[in-house]
Amino acid sequence: KQKPPLAVIFPEPEQSLKSAGMFCLSKIEHDLPMPPRLLNRPLISAIKEELERLFLDKVKFRMVVFQPFIGEILTGKIESSDEDCLRLSLGFFNDIYIPEHRIARPCKRGDDGIWVWLYEGEELPLDIGEEVRFRVLSIKYPPVPTEQKEDAKPFAPMEIIGETSGDGLGLPSWWGD
Numbered sequence: 001k002q003k004p005p006l007a008v009i010f011p012e013p014e015q016s017l018k019s020a021g022m023f024c025l026s027k028i029e030h031d032l033p034m035p036p037r038l039l040n041r042p043l044i045s046a047i048k049e050e051l052e053r054l055f056l057d058k059v060k061f062r063m064v065v066f067q068p069f070i071g072e073i074l075t076g077k078i079e080s081s082d083e084d085c086l087r088l089s090l091g092f093f094n095d096i097y098i099p100e101h102r103i104a105r106p107c108k109r110g111d112d113g114i115w116v117w118l119y120e121g122e123e124l125p126l127d128i129g130e131e132v133r134f135r136v137l138s139i140k141y142p143p144v145p146t147e148q149k150e151d152a153k154p155f156a157p158m159e160i161i162g163e164t165s166g167d168g169l170g171l172p173s174w175w176g177d
Helices: 042-055
Strands: 006-009 023-026 062-066 073-081 086-089 097-101 107-109 115-119 123-125 131-140 159-163
Touching: 086 115, 086 131
Parallel strands: 097 159
Antiparallel strands: 006 062, 023 062, 073 086, 073 131, 086 097, 107 115, 115 123, 131 159
16 A cells, blocks of 8 residues: 655645646545544634644645656755765755666776766766755655664655666756856
């Protein structure tokens, strides 16, 4: 069963549902359990109070959902580089990984730890902070951990695995205008 994508809530009146690539407007349903303390109040008043408590005083809102699709081409910035992968960021989402075997080939890791694409005798580095185009290969929704060690990385509700191997992928500067 696929889990829900990441969401950002904007307090605005409900409008028609729309989709534009990796973002879409979604309509959600929510079962509203009523706490016993509200059962002696008028029904509408009790429902309104509980909705306001749950949705931060926003009874109507639009939700923009980040939900990339497999095969989509996105542009992110290289956040880190290690022996296993590149880690990319879209600014609002940072759990994007390009495994070593999905980086443009042939490639090597330089002495400074930065991955380098070897293309026709040239070394084209994938420097930290550079923009990079990548193709989404898979989207994972890890289970929520019941326990987490203090030094563990923060839980990521969604992880994207991508590749920079392919025409037009990698650094835009590699491909010119």
